[in-house]
Amino acid sequence: MRPEGQSTQQDKRLAIAAAHLSNLPAGVPSTPGERGFDSWPCPKDCTLHGSCHLCVAYHARKDRLPRCER
Numbered sequence: 001m002r003p004e005g006q007s008t009q010q011d012k013r014l015a016i017a018a019a020h021l022s023n024l025p026a027g028v029p030s031t032p033g034e035r036g037f038d039s040w041p042c043p044k045d046c047t048l049h050g051s052c053h054l055c056v057a058y059h060a061r062k063d064r065l066p067r068c069e070r
Contacts, residue, residue: 010047017048017058028056032068041068 029035030053042048046067048055055066064070 013047013058014054016061017054020057020061021053023060024053024057028053035068037068043067 030051032038032040032052035052040046042055046055048058052066055068059066
């Protein structure tokens with residue numbers, strides 16, 4: 001079970017990512033497999049596991065690459 005603060009942090013990151021989805025270019029891969037990975041390459045504490053779209057949108061708001069591409 002997660003501590004209360006971590007759930008709030010996850011909700012905040014998901015909301016930020018969702019707000020920036022419209023800024024993604026067409027054709028952004030949505031899964032690690034489409035990105036050329038066998039499994040999730042991000043750290044285990046990543047709160048955006050499961051959606052490359054959300055991860056890219058979250059990091060792109062500050063012109064940064066997702067962790068798996070750094």
